[in-house]
Amino acid sequence: MTSAITDSVSSVESREITKVSASRKVAARASSSTVGSVVGRVSVRSLATYLRGLDPRLSRQVWLVQTGGVVNSFGNGVVFPFIVIYLHNVRGISFAAAGLALSAGAVAALAAGFSAGTVVDRAGGRNTLLLGLLLQAASFALFPLVREAWHAVALLALEGAGTACFWPGQSTLLSRLTPPERTPSAFALQRISMNLGLGLGGVVGGLIASTSHPGSFTVLFLLDAATFFIFIAVLTTIGEPAAREPEPHEAAVGYRAVLRDRNFVWLLCLNVLFVAVGYEVFALLPPFAKNYAGVSERWVGTMWLANTLLIVLIQLPVSKALEGRRRMRALALMSLLFAAAALIVLGGGVLFAGTAAALVFVAATLVFGLGEVLQGPTQAPLVADLAPDHLRGRYFALGSMSWSAGSILGPAVGGPLLGWHPLTVWPLAAAISVVAAFGCLALERRLPERVQRSPVGGGLAEGEPMPKPAPGYT
Structure with a gap:
């Protein structure tokens, strides 16, 4: 009898312990689920805050310039890796002469740089950038006509003169369209657009170029020239930012x-x-x-x-x-x-x-x-x-x-x-x-x-509008 009673009590205690254990597991799972849900919401919110903090907060005009830059860099990526291959393998120009032609572009850019800076300060960054794009478009549109080394030297020198106008023109335009605290973001985005365009262009150029089909290089050069004209079309939608009038102590020029x-x-x-x-x-x-x-x-x-x-x-x-x-x-x-x-x-x-x-x-x-x-x-x-x-x-x-x-x-x-x-x-x-x-x-x-x-630009607050261009925009 005593043994039966003991067994009965033990059975009841065992069932109670099992119930308590089960309830604790349910509570633990609920607690874990709640904590996981909270952590998940915090993680998503933190990620969203972080991504909003990366927003470069640039004006529409700056985004247009960067879009044109991506297209233009794509065209450059299509062509630049294959210029020497085209000159040597398709046109029969020696490596030495091809190297001289490339150097001519760098020398022309260096020589034209002084004049380009003066043009920017007198005519504005946008107008100088337009001039640079036109010179570069002409250079690459004519490149399929190259037959002699001096042709390549002349056209790459023309391209170098365009480059001399391109970079100070674009940099001045971006800096005048952007508030000072956002200029690092503007130039960081410029680096992204340039590398993205060059990378994609190099892949596409590699798919098109073939030394066994010389006409494929004509496609490359005309495609590159077209990207310059696309950038020109984009710039026609943007006004020329006005330069700030110099203070009396800043009157020196040159x-x-x-x-x-x-x-x-x-x-x-x-x-x-x-x-x-x-x-x-x-x-x-x-x-x-x-x-x-x-x-x-x-x-x-x-x-x-x-x-x-x-x-x-x-x-x-x-x-x-x-x-x-x-x-x-x-x-x-x-x-x-x-x-x-x-x-x-x-x-x-x-x-x-x-x-x-x-x-x-x-x-x-x-x-x-x-x-x-x-x-x-x-x-x-x-x-x-x-x-x-x-x-x-x-x-x-x-x-x-x-x-x-x-x-x-x-x-x-x-x-x-x-x-x-x-x-x-x-x-x-x-x-x-x-x-x-x-x-x-x-x-x-x-x-x-x-x-x-x-400068510290800060994050983009909820509902905050995009910033306006720097003062002087017309």
């Missing part, structure tokens, strides 16, 4: 007034180094990869694509992260990343070959791309802040000319070194990049406090 700005001259010298040992030296990576490390053309294209996609994906977040940061330290970090990328290429060339080397070189282009995304929202807005408005065209023209100078210097030194001993290019580029980084830190101590940091 390049002498610009060159008296020692901080700007220092920045120009640094940019020559950035371009010569950064962009132009890395333009030597494809022939180095193919001829020294045995990397296939497909992998060379992958390097280009990886770099382009990285810039398109992270440029706006990086621009947001740089708000309120010291500009010259960002440029110093860029130089150090360029140096690291060059050393990665050196290691890949020494230690590996074929596919293994290609993977290392892809990593190098990604590190190089990390440096590139620091420059876009930093350097051009710094030039805009240093420049008095009535001299802005000349400031941007000299900035464009520093790119041309670096484009001439880099291949002039790097090309012969690549032929003499390919491995010497990369440690030299790394060393000069480190020197440039120290130069950035030295310049930081000289800059006026008002331009040392990137």
